[in-house]
Amino acid sequence: xxxxxxxxxxxxxxxxxxxxxxxxxxxxxxxxxxxxxxxxxxxxxxxxxxxxxxxxxxxxxxxxxxxxxxxxxxxxxxxxxxxxxxxxxxxxxxxxxxxxxxxxxxxxxxxxxxxxxxxxxxxxxxxxxxxxxxxxxxxxxxxxxxxxxxxxxxxxxxxxxxxxxxxxxxxxxxxxxxxxxxxxxxxxxxxxxxxxxxxxxxxxxxxxxxxxxxxxxxxxxxxxxxxxxxxxxxxxxxxxxxxxxxxxxxxxxxxxxxxxxxxxxxxxxxxxxxxxxxxxxxxxxxxxxxxxxxxxxxxxxxxxxxxxxxxxxxxxxxxxxxxxxxxxxxxxxxxxxxxxxxxxxxxxxxxxxxxxxxxxxxxxxxxxxxxxxxxxxxxxxxxxxxxxxxxxxxxxxxxxxxxxxxxxxxxxxxxxxxxxxxxxxxxxxxxxxxxxxxxxxxxxxxxx
Amino acid sequence: xxxxxxxxxxxxxxxxxxxxxxxxxxxxxxxxxxxxxxxxxxxxxxxxxxxxxxxxxxxxxxxxxxxxxxxxxxxxxxxxxxxxxxxxxxxxxxxxxxxxxxxxxxxxxxxxxxxxxxxxxxxxxxxxxxxxxxxxxxxxxxxxxxxxxxxxxxxxxxxxxxxxxxxxxxxxxxxxxxxxxxxxxxxxxxxxxxxxxxxxxxxxxxxxxxxxxxxxxxxxxxxxxxxxxxxxxxxxxxxxxxxxxxxxxxxxxxxxxxxxxxxxxxxxxxxxxxxxxxxxxxxxxxxxxxxxxxxxxxxxxxxxxxxxxxxxxxxxxxxxxxxxxxxxxxxxxxxxxxxxx
Numbered sequence: 064x065x066x067x068x069x070x071x072x073x074x075x076x077x078x079x080x081x082x083x084x085x086x087x088x089x090x091x092x093x094x095x096x097x098x099x100x101x102x103x104x105x106x107x108x109x110x111x112x113x114x115x116x117x118x119x120x121x122x123x124x125x126x127x128x129x130x131x132x133x134x135x136x137x138x139x140x141x142x143x144x145x146x147x148x149x150x151x152x153x154x155x156x157x158x159x160x161x162x163x164x165x166x167x168x169x170x171x172x173x174x175x176x177x178x179x180x181x182x183x184x185x186x187x188x189x190x191x192x193x194x195x196x197x198x199x200x201x202x203x204x205x206x207x208x209x210x211x212x213x214x215x216x217x218x219x220x221x222x223x224x225x226x227x228x229x230x231x232x233x234x235x236x237x238x239x240x241x242x243x244x245x246x247x248x249x250x251x252x253x254x255x256x257x258x259x260x261x262x263x264x265x266x267x268x269x270x271x272x273x274x275x276x277x278x279x280x281x282x283x284x285x286x287x288x289x290x291x292x293x294x295x296x297x298x299x300x301x302x303x304x305x306x307x308x309x310x311x312x313x314x315x316x317x318x319x320x321x322x323x324x325x326x327x328x329x330x331x332x333x334x335x336x337x338x339x340x341x342x343x344x345x346x347x348x349x350x351x352x353x354x355x356x357x358x359x360x361x362x363x364x365x366x367x368x369x370x371x372x373x374x375x376x377x378x379x380x381x382x383x384x385x386x387x388x389x390x391x392x393x394x395x396x397x398x399x400x401x402x403x404x405x406x407x408x409x410x411x412x413x414x415x416x417x418x419x420x421x422x423x424x425x426x427x428x429x430x431x432x433x434x435x436x437x438x439x440x441x442x443x444x445x446x447x448x449x450x451x452x453x454x455x456x457x458x459x460x461x462x463x464x465x466x467x468x469x470x471x472x473x474x475x476x477x478x479x480x481x482x483x484x485x486x487x488x489x490x491x492x493x494x495x496x497x498x499x500x501x502x503x504x505x506x507x508x509x510x511x
Numbered sequence: 512x513x514x515x516x517x518x519x520x521x522x523x524x525x526x527x528x529x530x531x532x533x534x535x536x537x538x539x540x541x542x543x544x545x546x547x548x549x550x551x552x553x554x555x556x557x558x559x560x561x562x563x564x565x566x567x568x569x570x571x572x573x574x575x576x577x578x579x580x581x582x583x584x585x586x587x588x589x590x591x592x593x594x595x596x597x598x599x600x601x602x603x604x605x606x607x608x609x610x611x612x613x614x615x616x617x618x619x620x621x622x623x624x625x626x627x628x629x630x631x632x633x634x635x636x637x638x639x640x641x642x643x644x645x646x647x648x649x650x651x652x653x654x655x656x657x658x659x660x661x662x663x664x665x666x667x668x669x670x671x672x673x674x675x676x677x678x679x680x681x682x683x684x685x686x687x688x689x690x691x692x693x694x695x696x697x698x699x700x701x702x703x704x705x706x707x708x709x710x711x712x713x714x715x716x717x718x719x720x721x722x723x724x725x726x727x728x729x730x731x732x733x734x735x736x737x738x739x740x741x742x743x744x745x746x747x748x749x750x751x752x753x754x755x756x757x758x759x760x761x762x763x764x765x766x767x768x769x770x771x772x773x774x775x776x777x778x779x780x781x782x783x784x785x786x787x788x789x790x791x792x793x794x795x796x797x798x799x800x801x802x803x804x805x806x807x808x809x810x811x812x813x814x815x816x817x818x819x820x821x822x823x824x825x826x827x828x829x830x831x832x833x834x835x836x837x838x839x840x841x842x843x844x845x846x847x848x849x850x851x852x
Contacts, residue, residue, distance in 0.1 A: 126619060133608035137608060140601075140604055155807050173832075176565035177837075180564065478608065478612050
């Protein structure tokens with residue numbers, strides 16, 4: 064085939080863009096809610112530390128939003144540039160949620176601009192808090208709509224193809240496809256979970272680096288509580304996702320679990336490596352896969368033997384599944400330990416090593432997000448539209464994709480380094496202690 | 512009115528919105544860089560930042576809205592334009608990304624260096640140039656259908672005078688629009704020196720903008736005679752647009768009623784943009800793709816239009832609030848509020 068090279072580079076470029084974008088996108092979805100909660104707590108408790116927390120988070124948030132917006136624009140256009148045939152078909156069936164996503168984004172952009180520039184404009188802080196509601200809603204709904212598009216690619220419905228023609232198109236049926244409920248909720252919950260742990264790791268890091276301010280302790284306690292809440296939610300929704308896969312996309316589940324033969328009472332394989340078709344060093348939990356898939360230890364789970372060879376996803380997705388689940392479970396325990404420890408006054412909670420574990424939590428949850436998306440996306444190979452269009456059929460015929468890949472890789476490198484440098488500088492220069500002192504001075508000046 | 516016409520009109524309005532506010536943004540970056548180069552940055556920088564900071568993200572959404580909308584209403588454009596535009600649009604995305612990110616990094620992150628000011632200013636000129644290539648291609652003559660799909664011929668494209676005229680028009684128009692807007696805005700901010708500087712820029716860029724616009728119509732005569740004839744059918748719309756242009760220049764020259772001048776400017780571009788759009792009818796890509804053979808199915812079109820109306824119901828009040836708090840707020844515009852993130 065002539066465009067084999069273009070297909071390969073299109074896949075690499077799409078993966079690169081998305082992998083980079085989802086870091087910023089996840090932060091973009093979750094942080095507004097965290098800011099809102101902090102500001103709300105601050106107003107309720109009349110505690111200026113929480114208000115300052117919201118303000119400082121918001122300031123850092125703008126930097127990540129900027130990178131999220133520009134990389135989001137990139138992937139939005141790349142969909143048409145790299146996968147023109149797919150977008151032609153998808154445009155006919157799934158344009159509605161794509162379109163609604165831009166509305167949600169629009170809404171968020173407007174109110175974020177207002178929120179950022181009105182800190183000192185309203186007498187009543189509650190009014191200012193209200194501006195965050197559309198920001199958080201807009202962010203959440205962008206995630207909802209774009210996850211619906213992705214869910215459609217996993218479980219296409221709402222149209223028929225007769226002699227190569229699309230007929231009986233129903234935009235709503237395409238949106239409310241079977242993959243949608245688990246996908247949307249899992250994406251949202253993991254975004255909130257990740258943001259809680261990322262913010263917690265900042266707080267823990269400041270405590271480790273000598274700032275013993277009560278501000279950081281409050282921040283840590285708040286974010287770890289939220290982290291616990293959302294990681295439990297994530298785990299429950301993850302279980303639903305497994306059940307969805309067993310029902311509608313068994314080949315993805317089977318590949319992720321290295322479940323080769325259809326059997327009843329299927330065991331769950333954790334870890335291990337695959338060598339020449341044999342699983343080694345794995346932990347086998349009897350019946351667990353049947354429980355995961357159908358809530359019943361004796362039910363039959365479809366194995367890879369039921370699928371033609373050229374419709375089976377790559378088997379390395381098992382490692383991704385392991386990474387995602389392991390991190391998820393570890394973080395639940397970490398947050399649970401912390402919350403219990405604070406409540407029961409266990410002293411090791413405040414020790415250095417425990418703080419270092421919390422610092423690790425943020426990067427780990429971002430890694431879990433990446434692993435989860437790679438699992439979900441590679442797991443539907445070889446399809447771009449499961450059951451309807453193979454990835455190769457959707458790709459562009461244009462040359463030069465390899466050059467574009469290099470250009471974009473350079474761009475993401477610059478944006479990645481740039482955003483980290485700027486964020487570090489922003490908060491190193493202006494410490495919490497400094498800012499609290501400045502506020503006091505300002506207030507004293509006002510009352511004179 | 513058919514669904515196709517509604518669809519393309521909606522998209523054309525959003526494209527117009529993007530062109531206007533993006534021009535202000537791109538031009539502002541360029542003027543800021545230019546005046547920094549000449550050591551006059553203190554005159555402009557504050558004014559420009561005060562306007563741009565709350566709205567830069569919104570500008571970007573107009574563009575996203577347009578390209579998501581066009582794939583929604585006209586899915587075949589994804590196939591044709593998606594295949595041929597890989598290189599020019601990728602370059603535009605990269606420039607937009609650098610621009611957006613550095614704006615945020617410098618304004619909120621305090622990354623202060625002249626290097627970034629120049630970089631920001633230059634991208635503002637290259638982006639309109641790389642995006643306006645789409646308009647050139649839509650005139651036909653640069654794309655052939657091969658067995659594998661549509662192929663864009665870069666050599667023909669880059670050696671065509673039409674390409675360079677359109678690139679030049681987009682650049683001059685950006686600078687002209689931006690200068691008129693900033694003249695009005697600085698005047699509102701009671702900043703005399705910024706007003707004078709921007710007024711000069713507005714007058715300087717007016718002539719090249721109108722000359723290239725006229726030149727393109729002449730060039731189309733040989734490049735795409737069919738389009739040229741349709742443009743001639745709408746000569747009165749273009750003439751009206753020209754009269755508004757003269758009005759803008761007159762007001763700015765006389766230092767009178769800058770708000771009126773801005774209004775006339777918007778009217779001028781609105782008329783010209785729509786006259787151009789109507790004369791382009793029915794082609795999206797001459798001669799391969801018309802708005803009829805590229806249109807989506809009826810149920811999707813209706814769903815999109817309903818979503819669009821509902822979305823506007825949310826957007827218009829929100830945009831009004833944004834403008835009211837910043838663009839039309841006297842204290843904010845005059846820099847008397849210390850509003851910061």
